[in-house]
Amino acid sequence: MAYFGVDSTLPPASPDAAPTAPTPQSGSARGPHPSAPIPVQGPAVGSNVRVALGESGADVFPLILGAAEFGWNVDLESSHAILDAYVELGGNAVHTADSYSSGRSEHIIGQWLQSRGLRDDIVLAVRVGGHADNPGLGPVNLVRAVEASLTRLRTDRIDVLYLDATTDPGSSLEDTLATAEWLVGAGKVRALGAIGYSAAQLVEARIFASAGYPRITVLDVPFNVLRRHEFDADLRLVAGAQGMAVTPSHALEHGFLAGRQRSKLRGALSVRGAQLAANLNRRGSRTLRALDAVGAELGVPDAAVAMAWLLAQKLVVAPIVNAYAPQHVEELAQGVGVRLSRAQLSDIARASE
Numbered sequence: 630m631a632y633f634g635v636d637s638t639l640p641p642a643s644p645d646a647a648p649t650a651p652t653p654q655s656g657s658a659r660g661p662h663p664s665a666p667i668p669v670q671g672p673a674v675g676s677n678v679r680v681a682l683g684e685s686g687a688d689v690f691p692l693i694l695g696a697a698e699f700g701w702n703v704d705l706e707s708s709h710a711i712l713d714a715y716v717e718l719g720g721n722a723v724h725t726a727d728s729y730s731s732g733r734s735e736h737i738i739g740q741w742l743q744s745r746g747l748r749d750d751i752v753l754a755v756r757v758g759g760h761a762d763n764p765g766l767g768p769v770n771l772v773r774a775v776e777a778s779l780t781r782l783r784t785d786r787i788d789v790l791y792l793d794a795t796t797d798p799g800s801s802l803e804d805t806l807a808t809a810e811w812l813v814g815a816g817k818v819r820a821l822g823a824i825g826y827s828a829a830q831l832v833e834a835r836i837f838a839s840a841g842y843p844r845i846t847v848l849d850v851p852f853n854v855l856r857r858h859e860f861d862a863d864l865r866l867v868a869g870a871q872g873m874a875v876t877p878s879h880a881l882e883h884g885f886l887a888g889r890q891r892s893k894l895r896g897a898l899s900v901r902g903a904q905l906a907a908n909l910n911r912r913g914s915r916t917l918r919a920l921d922a923v924g925a926e927l928g929v930p931d932a933a934v935a936m937a938w939l940l941a942q943k944l945v946v947a948p949i950v951n952a953y954a955p956q957h958v959e960e961l962a963q964g965v966g967v968r969l970s971r972a973q974l975s976d977i978a979r980a981s982e
Contacts, residue, residue: 675719678965680946682722683846685820687752687788689722691940691965693876694958695951696725700733700759703953708737713745714955718962722752724876724949727778727791729758735781743783753784754876756824756849758793765797768808769937775812789847790818791797795955802833813843822876824974828863835871845873849949852877853886854938854981855908855916868944880939880948881932882908889930912981919980923973929963936964938977 679688694715712723725734735755742748755778758766763774774898781787790812792805812818823831823845831845838844848868852860856879868875881887883904891906891914920931927934939948952958969977 630709640965641862652717660802673717673719675965679721681874682752682789682820682876682946684844684872685822685846685874687722689752689822689947691935691947692720692962693724693754693947693949694720695878695949696723696734696738697729697951698953699725699729705737705740707954709741709744710955711952711958712738712741714958715952715962716745716747716750719752720958720962722754722947724754724756724791725782726756726759726791727763727774727781728756728761732760732777732781735778739781739783748784750931752788753782753786754789754791754822755782755787756791756793757821758796766792766794766800766805767797768804768871771805771808771813775817779817786817786819788819789822790820791824791847792826792845793824794830798825802830803837803842806834809843810841814934814964820847821845822849824878826850828861828867829917831864831867831871832872839954845871848873848875849878850875851879852939852942852945853880853882854935854977855882855886855913857964866946871927873944874946875944876949877939877945878945878949880950881935885913886916886920886935887952888920891917898932915980916977919977923969923977927967929967930960932957932960933964933967934969934977937967937969938974940964941969941974 675690678690679692682689693897694712696708703711723738725738727735729735738753742751757771757774757778758764760774760777763777770863775787775790790809792809809818809821813821821843823834826845831848834845844980850860850864852875858873860877884890884904885908890909893906893909917931920934924931924934936948936950939945950961952961
């Protein structure tokens, strides 16, 4: 049993083994079996499915693949298989952070980008501020954090740099934006995102932007059908007024909305188990039943329904979701093609109250 999202308690599923190449027989290669599937050539199915990431200048697949588990619960080979599956489905945006697995996540992505030769095809989003070597968003540590991430990622630029205010609420916003201005001018960063900033701080950031500092064009906020309070009215109002693209994290509420875990776990709980257990209540059960009903009606898994619910919300452009195995990516991607009716959206929202 496995499920996906930023947090999960179960080990990753092993990717399917690649088919072996035909071996020479009697001096000549054996031809393909008459019943073998015909290989499909051409672009990925979702390669034309793109949405503008606010005013960042990037167009992305409406599902951003998160890499929080790479180097932690998912090893290098499995991580590369997940990334390959995502690209094969048409995905083109990958999100990581300098603090994920103390930088191992970035190393894994960097190796994949280099080995596949896909750097120019991928929108690379990186969150900084949480690495122990360069903590916070002060000018010196911010520059060092970006340089370190570039080295680990084996690239010369970050397409969207998320400034993580949750790690350093005391840093001067003006100093942070002034440093970001230098990073953008040097070509190391193309656009700015933010996480952990209040509505008032985002308004202040826009005032600084009118003075020439770079604008924050992308907003990450923990948000899903069970976790709506953090994306409050003030934050929604400011994000909408400033034309920000919202890329919600925790899209599956630590994997709970995938519907795999429905009963309380016995014994001592890990961090992941405790996060799941927090939703194993009447409200959580009602929500899963609503997702079950819609999923059965549309023929898609609960995770796809949860994704579709998010994509139906105003300002949401592309949720950030982590996966443990290639098949998880395939299930999540189904949510991109699902359009929920008003009645279905109402049923899900009512169940999660």
